[in-house]
Amino acid sequence: MTCNNTIVTGAHDCNQRLRSDILHTLVTTGEQRSGYTSQVPLDSCDATAPALVVDDLVKAYHGRRVVDGLSFTAPRGAITAVLGPNGAGKTTTIECCESLRTADSGQIAVLGLAPQDRTLRHRVGVMLQDGGLPTGVRAVEMLRHVAAMYPEPVPVDDLVEQLGLESFARTTVRRLSGGQRQRLALATALIGRPELVFLDEPSAGMDPQSRHAVWELISDLRDNGVSFVLTTHLMDEAETLADHVVIVDHGRVIAQGTVPELTHSSGSTDGSAATSTLHWNGPADLPLAELLDQWEKMSMSAVAATGSLSTWSAEELEPGQYRATGPTTPDHLKVLTSWAAARGALLSSIAVNQRSLEDVFLELTGRQLR
Amino acid sequence: MTSPSTQWLHRARAQTLFEARMILRNGEQLMVTIIFPIALLILLSTTDLVDIDTAGAAKIDVLAPGILAAAMMTTAFTSQAIATAFDRRNGVLRLMATTPLGKSGLLAGKIAGVFAVEIVQIALIVPIALVLGWNPSLHGIVGALGIWILGTIAFTALAMLVAGVLRAEAVLAVANLVLAALIVGGGVIAPVAQLPDPLRTLALFLPSGAMGEALRGAFNAAGVPAFSVVILLAWSTALGWGVTRLFKWN
Numbered sequence: 001m002t003c004n005n006t007i008v009t010g011a012h013d014c015n016q017r018l019r020s021d022i023l024h025t026l027v028t029t030g031e032q033r034s035g036y037t038s039q040v041p042l043d044s045c046d047a048t049a050p051a052l053v054v055d056d057l058v059k060a061y062h063g064r065r066v067v068d069g070l071s072f073t074a075p076r077g078a079i080t081a082v083l084g085p086n087g088a089g090k091t092t093t094i095e096c097c098e099s100l101r102t103a104d105s106g107q108i109a110v111l112g113l114a115p116q117d118r119t120l121r122h123r124v125g126v127m128l129q130d131g132g133l134p135t136g137v138r139a140v141e142m143l144r145h146v147a148a149m150y151p152e153p154v155p156v157d158d159l160v161e162q163l164g165l166e167s168f169a170r171t172t173v174r175r176l177s178g179g180q181r182q183r184l185a186l187a188t189a190l191i192g193r194p195e196l197v198f199l200d201e202p203s204a205g206m207d208p209q210s211r212h213a214v215w216e217l218i219s220d221l222r223d224n225g226v227s228f229v230l231t232t233h234l235m236d237e238a239e240t241l242a243d244h245v246v247i248v249d250h251g252r253v254i255a256q257g258t259v260p261e262l263t264h265s266s267g268s269t270d271g272s273a274a275t276s277t278l279h280w281n282g283p284a285d286l287p288l289a290e291l292l293d294q295w296e297k298m299s300m301s302a303v304a305a306t307g308s309l310s311t312w313s314a315e316e317l318e319p320g321q322y323r324a325t326g327p328t329t330p331d332h333l334k335v336l337t338s339w340a341a342a343r344g345a346l347l348s349s350i351a352v353n354q355r356s357l358e359d360v361f362l363e364l365t366g367r368q369l370r
Numbered sequence: 371m372t373s374p375s376t377q378w379l380h381r382a383r384a385q386t387l388f389e390a391r392m393i394l395r396n397g398e399q400l401m402v403t404i405i406f407p408i409a410l411l412i413l414l415s416t417t418d419l420v421d422i423d424t425a426g427a428a429k430i431d432v433l434a435p436g437i438l439a440a441a442m443m444t445t446a447f448t449s450q451a452i453a454t455a456f457d458r459r460n461g462v463l464r465l466m467a468t469t470p471l472g473k474s475g476l477l478a479g480k481i482a483g484v485f486a487v488e489i490v491q492i493a494l495i496v497p498i499a500l501v502l503g504w505n506p507s508l509h510g511i512v513g514a515l516g517i518w519i520l521g522t523i524a525f526t527a528l529a530m531l532v533a534g535v536l537r538a539e540a541v542l543a544v545a546n547l548v549l550a551a552l553i554v555g556g557g558v559i560a561p562v563a564q565l566p567d568p569l570r571t572l573a574l575f576l577p578s579g580a581m582g583e584a585l586r587g588a589f590n591a592a593g594v595p596a597f598s599v600v601i602l603l604a605w606s607t608a609l610g611w612g613v614t615r616l617f618k619w620n
Contacts, residue, residue: 098468128461128464130460132464134392134457145384149381149470150469151377188465192470
């Protein structure tokens with residue numbers, strides 16, 4: 001554990017100053033964005049502590065361990081996605097970090113501080129899975145109310161514009177659609193210029209336009225130094241957004257890394273070709289055995305160079321529809337097309353699909369329903 | 371840079387106004403806190419629907435303090451229990467606890483919000499009662515004020531206890547049923563002495579009976595009975611303790 005719970009004297013004042021430095025440009029117009037490159041400045045105070053450190057966290061309900069020795073670190077200025085099936089312990093973990101639940105054992109450091117530290121309430125933004133919005137309040141009225149809780153909130157109108165809240169500004173929360181509620185809840189999480197934001201399934205129930213607007217805003221804030229920890233079971237959300245993915249199941253971390261690291265063929269860490277699936281269409285009954293032969297010969301020479309042995313498999317799914325899986329290089333495609341050309345076969349399409357995060361996720365967590 | 375305590379007050383004040391606004395804007399809440407007590411006051415004082423033995427005093431002089439006590443209960447107990455229960459179910463309590471407002475500011479805002487709504491009630495009920503001929507003893511105002519604060523604390527604590535333990539739907543039922551039961555048989559509007567015997571003794575020990583008797587005593591120049599004050603203090607302490615032990619934020 002790189003962080004302990006020692007509170008640096010004066011850290012709060014220091015961070016307050018940092019916040020106004022860093023986040024002044026936050027959620028403002030795009031003018032500054034292009035020229036704004038600096039990350040959180042290194043300083044004598046704890047600005048260098050990771051955004052979140054969870055170490056050997058355990059939480060049980062009625063004797064059942066929902067979180068069971070879970071550990072991960074979320075870096076500063078990055079988006080960390082905690083990915084897992086329903087009931088994997090994601091929300092419980094996040095709620096322990098938000099000080100809404102108390103862990104049975106293990107340690108948590110939020111921006112280098114214990115989660116109960118009152119100063120964190122100024123520095124951390126929270127979006128709960130159930131929204132946390134009273135039903136009788138009008139959308140923007142709620143946002144203004146939460147803004148009143150912070151000393152230097154983001155101008156309400158800016159967030160209203162960026163998250164497209166105008167169209168339902170005066171509608172009561174009761175009458176909002178699921179996606180509109182989510183956008184409002186996200187706005188309330190961001191209104192206080194947080195350094196770290198916890199988002200529990202942020203884009204659940206949103207239409208594609210809203211999701212992309214939300215992802216863009218989150219990425220922009222990340223580029224300006226804000227750290228995010230979000231839970232999701234949406235693969236494309238994690239794939240699009242996350243700098244760092246933590247896959248959780250049965251209360252434990254079962255894999256973590258960047259998306260490329262995770263989708264890279266399992267076990268190959270030497271920078272060799274990623275396992276991909278090739279799909280192509282052409283005439284029926286092409287001799288796949290010959291193709292595999294040629295690929296193998298090609299690979300043998302590659303083995304000499306890289307020392308790694310590759311395995312390829314191929315099949316004809318439907319007449320004229322083929323699929324092959326293996327470590328794909330540009331040369332493999334060259335062999336494929338020349339093999340087809342030698343038989344006078346015109347391939348009507350070739351597609352290369354890398355393993356998706358979803359493939360990795362299902363491999364790791366299994367396919368049974370929860 | 372303002373001091374932390376000034377900031378806390380600023381946030382709690384914002385929460386107070388927010389809570390009061392939410393109550394006064396909600397149709398059902400407006401019904402139970404404003405329209406119901408006023409209708410009861412007008413109905414009972416201008417008709418003989420319910421026979422109240424006034425022991426020689428003007429009927430409105432017996433009724434008005436009781437209506438004020440009942441109005442206080444609708445806000446501090448029924449309305450607050452329902453509002454808090456649904457806030458709890460919707461995660462509002464948890465969300466606000468993560469903002470700088472925190473649990474302490476949220477609780478302060480809720481209690482102050484109850485007092486704010488009660489001030490609106492008093493501003494509406496007292497003039498109507500005066501028009502209907504109420505002639506309160508002005509010496510009793512200080513005593514009545516103390517009882518008002520103590521009673522509000524006891525009933526708000528009861529509201530929090532119910533809202534923090536039961537499901538929102540159950541709170542909806544319990545908050546209304548308990549209000550109805552206390553108004554009919556709890557010594558709020560009809561003086562405790564007029565209740566049938568087992569109820570009479572019971573009502574004296576209920577916060578509702580204590581409130582009703584104390585406010586009638588204050589405004590009828592008889593003075594606030596010490597016994598009622600003790601009862602209200604005991605309920606406030608017990609319920610407050612219960613809230614700190616049993617209230618669940620989610």
